[in-house]
Structures are given as structure tokens and as C-alpha cells.
Amino acid sequence: MTIKDTVKKYTNELKQVTHIPAKEVEILMLHLLEKNTIWLHLNYNNEFLKEKELANLVKKRATNYPLEYIINKASFYGEMFIVKEGVLIPRPETEFLLENAFEILKDKKEIQTILEIGTGSGIISVMLALLVPNIKIIAVDINEKALALAKENAIKHNVQDKIEFRLSNLYENVNEDDIFLCISNPPYIANDYKLPTNVKYEPSNALFGGNIGDELLKDIIKNTSERKIPYLLCEMGYDQKNPLENYFKEFNVDSYSFYKDYESFDRGFTLKFKI
Numbered sequence: 001m002t003i004k005d006t007v008k009k010y011t012n013e014l015k016q017v018t019h020i021p022a023k024e025v026e027i028l029m030l031h032l033l034e035k036n037t038i039w040l041h042l043n044y045n046n047e048f049l050k051e052k053e054l055a056n057l058v059k060k061r062a063t064n065y066p067l068e069y070i071i072n073k074a075s076f077y078g079e080m081f082i083v084k085e086g087v088l089i090p091r092p093e094t095e096f097l098l099e100n101a102f103e104i105l106k107d108k109k110e111i112q113t114i115l116e117i118g119t120g121s122g123i124i125s126v127m128l129a130l131l132v133p134n135i136k137i138i139a140v141d142i143n144e145k146a147l148a149l150a151k152e153n154a155i156k157h158n159v160q161d162k163i164e165f166r167l168s169n170l171y172e173n174v175n176e177d178d179i180f181l182c183i184s185n186p187p188y189i190a191n192d193y194k195l196p197t198n199v200k201y202e203p204s205n206a207l208f209g210g211n212i213g214d215e216l217l218k219d220i221i222k223n224t225s226e227r228k229i230p231y232l233l234c235e236m237g238y239d240q241k242n243p244l245e246n247y248f249k250e251f252n253v254d255s256y257s258f259y260k261d262y263e264s265f266d267r268g269f270t271l272k273f274k275i
Contacts, residue, residue: 003029003040006048010058017064017198024067028057031071064197076123079130081153086145088120088206093261094185097235098127100259100270101183104231105132115229116140117170117184117220120206122150122163124183129159138176140168143205170216171223181231182224186216188237214240218247221271225251228275238265 001009007025014021030040032050048054057070068074068083068090075081076090077098083089101124105112111134116125119139129137141147147165154160166173187206189195190213199207209216217236221244224232236244241258248256254272261267 001048001051002045003048004044006051006054010054013058013062017062018067024061025054025058027067027071028054028061032057064201066198066201069201074121077127079127079157081121081123081126082149082156083121084145084149085201086203087143087149088146088202090121090123093267094124094235096259096261097183097185097233097268098124100268101128101181101233102131104181104233104270105135108132108134110134111136112180113138113176113178115174115176115179115182117182118142118186118206119150119165120146120185122153122165124185125150125163126153126157126159128183129154129162130157135162137163138166138174138179139163140166140170140174142167142169143203146206170219171227177227179227179229181233182220182229183233184220185235186220188213188217188235188240212243213237214243217244221247221251224271225273228273230273230275232271232273233268234271235268236266238267241266241269244269 007022010025011022014024018024026040032053061067061070066089069085072083073080074083074090077095114135114137116139119125119141125137125139128135139150147167151165154163168174187209189207189209191208191211217234252274254274256269256271258266258269
């Protein structure tokens with residue numbers, strides 16, 4: 001069977017789990033062949049020799065198992081990152097969080113110490129290390145599997161000398177007193193929220209933030225203020241703007257702003273404390 005006919009055959013099996021079934025079949029084929037899209041389209045009429053392996057991958061994807069876990073990679077901010085089961089999959093909306101941090105850091109002449117809480121696969125820390133020349137990053141997580149993966153991604157992008165990965169529950173193992181900015185995409189979903197089927201394959205400790213959902217966010221805000229760190233940037237849930245804005249009033253805040261994601265939902269904030 002040709003590549004073209006194979007794509008047609010397996011597209012129908014993915015129509016219930018994705019709005020781009022043909023594209024995902026091609027991605028799975030490229031994963032098996034270790035080729036790029038240009039090669040695939042130039043060879044569309046050639047024989048496809050790995051149909052059995054493809055059938056197994058399509059069957060797995062048809063259960064709503066994440067594509068990124070199958071191919072072990074995901075794109076973020078124009079770069080490719082290693083992705084593995086047990087660690088949260090990068091989301092496009094987190095690019096806004098990254099860009100807001102970059103705007104604060106881009107013109108700094110002296111080396112700034114940055115803390116990332118809940119680094120996951122390391123995408124934020126790695127990208128900041130790539131984008132900002134004068135930077136030192138401490139990236140923490142409670143998940144040892146996540147830290148191992150984040151280190152892999154740092155090595156892949158040759159920024160391992162700029163990032164120290166550390167096992168820590170929030171600020172627990174962070175004692176530095178020169179941190180300029182803290183950045184975090186913490187768990188912020190309420191514990192009783194019913195997740196879509198595909199998200200259920202991702203680690204719950206990277207998704208659920210407490211009974212209400214904003215408990216960890218509030219803990220990070222409180223600890224960042226107490227440690228006299230000038231900036232805090234966080235991603236948040238779409239319905240958490242008002243309660244967090246009220247919570248800001250309990251601290252010595254210089255200024256703050258919220259931002260929206262690609263779907264125009266409230267998605268995060270930049271908070272500057274008076275130091």
C-alpha cells in the first residue's frame with residue numbers, strides 16, 4: 001500500500017479524537033520512518049512498509065492517548081522539546097507567560113537569578129536560558145521524573161550550564177536571597193473538575209491545585225512576597241482573575257497586570273512587589 005493510501009485508510013480511525021486526523025496519521029508515519037514532512041510528500045506514491053507498526057500507534061491514539069506521548073516530542077516557542085509520559089505536555093498558551101518574563105529580563109545588563117516553580121519538562125527555563133544572555137536559573141519540581149526530563153531538554157538545547165535543577169516543593173529547598181523574578185505555571189485546576197479524556201493521561205499533581213484550584217497560586221504569591229522577590233509571573237485558570245486580584249490586596253504590591261490566552265480567556269498575571 002502506498003503512503004497516500006495508508007494515510008486515507010487510517011484517517012477515519014482518528015476522526016473522533018482530533019480535528020486533523022490525516023495530519024496526525026502523517027505525524028505518526030514520520031515518527032516511524034524518522035523522516036520529515038517534505039520527504040513524505042515527495043514519496044506519497046511510494047510503498048509504506050511499516051503498516052503494522054502504524055496500526056498499533058493509530059489504535060493507541062484512537063483511545064485519546066496524547067500524540068505527544070506517542071512521538072515523545074512537542075513544539076514550544078518554535079523549538080522542539082522531548083516529552084515523556086508522567087510529565088505535563090507543553091501548552092501553546094504558556095508562550096504568553098514566557099514572553100512576559102522576557103520583556104522584563106531582555107535589557108538587564110547584569111546576571112539575574114530566576115526561579116521557576118514547577119518546571120515540568122523544562123520548557124520555560126530552557127527558553128529563558130536561550131533568549132536571555134545574562135541569566136542564572138533555579139528550576140524546581142516535586143516530580144523527579146520531570147526534573148530528569150527537564151535536564152534532558154536543557155542538554156538538548158545546550159543551556160545546562162545556565163540552569164540548576166532542584167527537587168523542591170515550591171520554596172522548600174530554595175534559600176537564595178538574590179532572586180529577581182519567580183515564574184510558575186503551577187497546578188490550578190479544582191480537584192473536582194472533570195478533565196477531558198486526553199488530559200487524564202497526564203500527571204494529576206501537575207494539574208490539580210486544591211479544592212478551589214487557586215490554593216497553590218496563593219501559596220506562591222504569599223511566599224514570593226515574604227522572600228522580597230520583586231517579580232512574580234504565573235499562569236492561572238480562566239476564572240481565577242477576580243479572587244486573585246482581591247488576594248493581591250493583602251500584600252505590598254507595586255503593580256500588576258493580567259493577560260489573556262489565544263482564546264481570549266484570562267490566563268495569567270505579572271505581579272510586581274514593593275521591595
